[in-house]
Amino acid sequence: MNSKLPELLAVHELSGGYGDIQVVNGISTRVNAGEVVFITGRNGVGKSTIAKLIAGHLPLASGRVMVCDRDVSAIPAHGRRHLGLGYAPQEDVVFSELTVIENLTLSFPSRSLDRYRTLFERFPFLHGRLTQKAGTLSGGEKKVLSFCRAIAENTKLVVLDEPTEGVQPENIATMSAVVRRLTERGRGFLIVEQNLNLIRETANRVHVLDHGRIVFESLNRPGLRDALISRLRL
Amino acid sequence: MPAEIADEGTFRVRIEDGRHVDLLGTYVLNQLYITAILVLVVLGLAVVFGWLGVMNMAHGEFVMLGAYCAYMVQEAGWHPLLSLPLAVVVTGTVGLAVEGSIIRHLYRRPFDTFLATWGLALLLREGVEVIFGRGYKSVDQVLPGTVDVLGIPYPAYRLVLFSAVVLAFVGLFLFYRASTLGARIKAMVTNPVLAEAVGINTTRLAQWTFVFGVSTAGLAGALLAPLVRVEPFMGLDYLLSSFFVLIVGGLGTLEGLLIGSAVIGGVDTVASAILDKSAGYIAVLTVSIFFLWLRPHGLYSRR
Numbered sequence: 001m002n003s004k005l006p007e008l009l010a011v012h013e014l015s016g017g018y019g020d021i022q023v024v025n026g027i028s029t030r031v032n033a034g035e036v037v038f039i040t041g042r043n044g045v046g047k048s049t050i051a052k053l054i055a056g057h058l059p060l061a062s063g064r065v066m067v068c069d070r071d072v073s074a075i076p077a078h079g080r081r082h083l084g085l086g087y088a089p090q091e092d093v094v095f096s097e098l099t100v101i102e103n104l105t106l107s108f109p110s111r112s113l114d115r116y117r118t119l120f121e122r123f124p125f126l127h128g129r130l131t132q133k134a135g136t137l138s139g140g141e142k143k144v145l146s147f148c149r150a151i152a153e154n155t156k157l158v159v160l161d162e163p164t165e166g167v168q169p170e171n172i173a174t175m176s177a178v179v180r181r182l183t184e185r186g187r188g189f190l191i192v193e194q195n196l197n198l199i200r201e202t203a204n205r206v207h208v209l210d211h212g213r214i215v216f217e218s219l220n221r222p223g224l225r226d227a228l229i230s231r232l233r234l
Numbered sequence: 235m236p237a238e239i240a241d242e243g244t245f246r247v248r249i250e251d252g253r254h255v256d257l258l259g260t261y262v263l264n265q266l267y268i269t270a271i272l273v274l275v276v277l278g279l280a281v282v283f284g285w286l287g288v289m290n291m292a293h294g295e296f297v298m299l300g301a302y303c304a305y306m307v308q309e310a311g312w313h314p315l316l317s318l319p320l321a322v323v324v325t326g327t328v329g330l331a332v333e334g335s336i337i338r339h340l341y342r343r344p345f346d347t348f349l350a351t352w353g354l355a356l357l358l359r360e361g362v363e364v365i366f367g368r369g370y371k372s373v374d375q376v377l378p379g380t381v382d383v384l385g386i387p388y389p390a391y392r393l394v395l396f397s398a399v400v401l402a403f404v405g406l407f408l409f410y411r412a413s414t415l416g417a418r419i420k421a422m423v424t425n426p427v428l429a430e431a432v433g434i435n436t437t438r439l440a441q442w443t444f445v446f447g448v449s450t451a452g453l454a455g456a457l458l459a460p461l462v463r464v465e466p467f468m469g470l471d472y473l474l475s476s477f478f479v480l481i482v483g484g485l486g487t488l489e490g491l492l493i494g495s496a497v498i499g500g501v502d503t504v505a506s507a508i509l510d511k512s513a514g515y516i517a518v519l520t521v522s523i524f525f526l527w528l529r530p531h532g533l534y535s536r537r
Binding site: 077078088089105 | 432
């Protein structure tokens with residue numbers, strides 16, 4: 001169904017890891033405009049490593065990463081951000097010594113918060129803590145701050161690594177709604193996640209990872225996706 | 235005898251021209267001046283070591299290069315003010331080359347930067363010695379004479395230097411606290427991975443931060459040149475006092491730099507006044523050792 005939509009991310013035979021230890025082996029996937037693709041699986045199977053390889057925070061052992069039809073494999077992380085790839089990491093998600101407002105506006109020329117108006121309506125606690133040091137927020141609040149920052153950067157493609165870890169259920173539902181609304185506007189998401197409720201509510205496609213390889217893949221068909229999620233719950 | 239006590243039980247002395255001078259006031263001015271000189275000298279190392287984590291053992295040599303720039307300007311017969319941009323350009327260019335060829339590959343490896351910059355320090359000292367010889371050079375006073383400060387005659391150049399340091403420090407403090415670039419530097423220092431993710435070119439930002447740090451050292455050398463003997467080994471003293479200031483004040487904050495400079499300057503001045511210069515060195519060293527032992531992060535660390 002989405003094959004005619006622009007391809008925002010194409011990953012071909014991606015391999016890599018940490019030093020001599022190869023964690024990800026020959027992964028291929030794509031994210032089209034208006035699509036949410038999830039990567040899930042047990043702890044330690046290489047989910048976050050894929051996100052880091054795609055975002056440019058780990059060197060590729062082999063393979064290719066294309067963002068908006070451009071090969072970014074040799075481009076550093078900050079360059080990929082300017083080419084349309086936003087990224088929110090799993091750990092160290094905020095600049096602890098900076099205030100919330102500084103975290104939100106660091107990547108923009110001005111400190112105007114206009115672009116955050118809608119997000120502040122959905123996550124009102126953030127607006128009340130603008131001058132607070134981000135390091136003093138709770139783990140879940142830091143995740144929401146990181147999510148909002150990545151969303152507001154307005155990149156065509158957003159890679160989110162475990163965005164709901166420690167986040168309150170009502171905020172997870174809001175995050176899901178925000179992602180769905182933005183996909184209607186043509187943005188694409190690759191999300192590393194273990195929260196199966198979020199996956200069921202938000203995903204177009206799901207990859208299940210094990211030992212650094214994709215072992216199951218649901219096509220863009222809700223029936224297959226739900227069946228896969230039911231199997232994962234067992 | 236140049237001065238004698240004017241009134242028993244007071245801090246006033248009579249100087250050669252018959253005027254009375256407040257000894258306590260002079261002491262306070264000297265203390266402020268010494269603190270300002272330390273801030274000026276240590277600022278570059280505070281940026282390079284405190285922000286980038288580069289243990290720059292060649293910091294004193296960048297001060298020395300700046301001082302030789304002042305000497306070259308004097309020898310060429312140019313206006314003394316030209317020594318300031320020349321020092322910035324020379325040390326900035328050397329810093330750019332050093333960062334690109336050596337330091338860039340060693341970030342987050344403090345011991346390796348220690349060894350590499352130690353070697354660089356030797357190279358710079360020997361290079362200057364080959365060009366200018368080992369002998370002392372002197373740079374003429376730009377502003378001779380004194381100015382009355384609350385009735386106390388004080389050297390004019392020292393006052394100008396003090397004022398320049400205060401302005402530079404306040405400017406840098408505001409820049410670091412309030413500007414977007416200052417926030418980006420803090421972001422790069424504390425979380426380089428996330429900084430890259432939000433689009434900050436951390437390689438380039440670190441490069442220019444390093445160049446800024448060593449240029450500041452060069453500027454300090456050019457400003458201090460009229461007050462000291464310019465020679466290839468002059469950097470060693472500045473290196474040691476810079477590290478003592480950072481040990482006491484703490485790394486990564488400008489407040490720590492100011493407090494460390496005041497403490498080290500104060501201890502040195504008091505011990506030197508009561509006993510002699512050697513006692514000043516020993517007192518500073520002792521205070522630093524106690525800080526390393528009892529308060530290793532200093533008085534105002536970022537951590």
